[in-house]
Amino acid sequence: MRLPRPLAAAFAVTTLVTTAVAGPIAPAAASSTTVSTISSTIGATNVTPMHSPQLPKIVQDSNGWRYAVTLDGSGTSYPWISRIWKSPDGVNWTLAVTLNQWVYQPPSLLLDSGNRLWLTVPCYTGGQCYPGVAAASGASMERVYLVRLQFSSRLGDGSFDLGSWSDHSVRSAGAERYYGGMAIDNDRRYIYHAYSKADWSLNVSRFDTWTNTETTSLVGTPGVNEAYLYPRVRPGTTSGEVWLLFNQTVLNTGSSATIHGVQLWRSTDGGASFPSGQRYMVASCPSPDGVSNWCDAADLVVDSSNRPHVLFFTKISGVEHLHYWRGNAGSVTLPGSPHDLGAYDNHSQLAVAASGERFVLGTPAAGSGSLHVLRSTTGTGWTTETFPVSGAAQVYSPNLERKETGSWVPDAGTGIRMLLSTRPTGSSAFSRLDYLTYTPT
DSSP, rough: OOOOOOEEEEEEEEOOOOBBOOSSSSOOOOEEEEEEEEEEEOOSSSSTOOOOOOOOOEEEETOOOOOEOOOEEETOOEEEEEEEESSSSEEEEEEEEEEEEOSOOOOEEOOOOOOOOEEEEEETTTSSSTTTTTOSSSTTTSOEEEEEEEEEEEETTBBTTTTOOOOOOSSSOOOOOEEEEEOOOOOSEEEEEEETTTTTOOEEEETTTTTTEEEEEEEOOHHHHHHHEEEEEEOOSSSEEEEEEEEEOOOOOSOOOEEEEEEEESSSSSSSSOOGGEEEEEEOOOOOOOOOOEEEEEEEEEEEESSSEEEEEETTTTTEEEEEEETTTTOOOOSSOOEEEBBBBOEEEEEEEEOOOOEEOOOTTTTHHHEEEEEEEESSSEEEEEEEEETEEEEEEEOOOOOTTTTOOOOTTOOOOOEEEEETTSSSSEEEEEEEEEEOO
């Protein structure tokens, strides 16, 4: 495996849209993006760096330090390694830690109310995943367990000392966690983790970062040859309120699973239960085959008025569409019909500003070397801005820096920061990881 060398990343500014103003007044500043490269040597020929976009991988602490984490692989080899980078300004990035090759799925990063950093890593038995952290018992790749580390000590430059931690890992047999999503509540106290177990049931844990205690609940049992996978986890506006958007998946359909439904669920008791009246089928794809017919959960935002904003993808008879749908406060039953945004890819992401303006960030389903930003103040009429990424043949799967990661981020109307997976010009692999800031006007 090649290690990405620490580098002062190239910094690019792209301005695409200008608004003419009548009279002698100068034109208003256009929306713009800035891009820095975190690493250009990721061996991502089998998995893109943004694999599992429902897991938070970019955070910013109150000191202004940013931390990014992603998988790194080569060919079809697994388990994966993983890498953590840090930056004081979002421009210059340094490789901080390389995890050993026992990583099962992408790690996640969260910050709590004490401005402490939490790293969660699904790991295989058989060896140390995070260097120096004791492994769970078991033969090589016998099962998956959870490495959960808290970092609070700081180095002289103000960044977290990633060589000093408090270990809160879950190593017990039967405590496996697969294909999950995570978020921290609005008080930045409780970490919610929705995940599948070996029987493909849906479970939710609530970890108290103040007391270091955890409760877990079985919340959903799928039917025969079904699984509930890849949940987006979002806190509501009241204490104990948790929202989930996830895929209802058909198993045993040949070489891969297919997705035949997207569901939105809501809990008011800290994720312990999701009553039937708080479950809604957002989309259903007939005869899913994983090629011409399937659906996918894309993203979920719960705004300050407790209204869900849902982004989902459908492919019916080979025709691809990305859809936006806004609900009413506190209700999973989405009214009216979703708005068809067109043929954009299933890893597009959604942000909602305090003003109510919506932003959808992604790329056309056919692929593009530009980030596309769709904007709307109503949810029905949308405009599009296009931002080429320098040196990119294709960009993919933005992963947004969000408040539900505990990150100290501005309102979406001020700026939206994200990780971006990039295939450089002349390369066949998504071997570059970029940090992009979009500034709207």
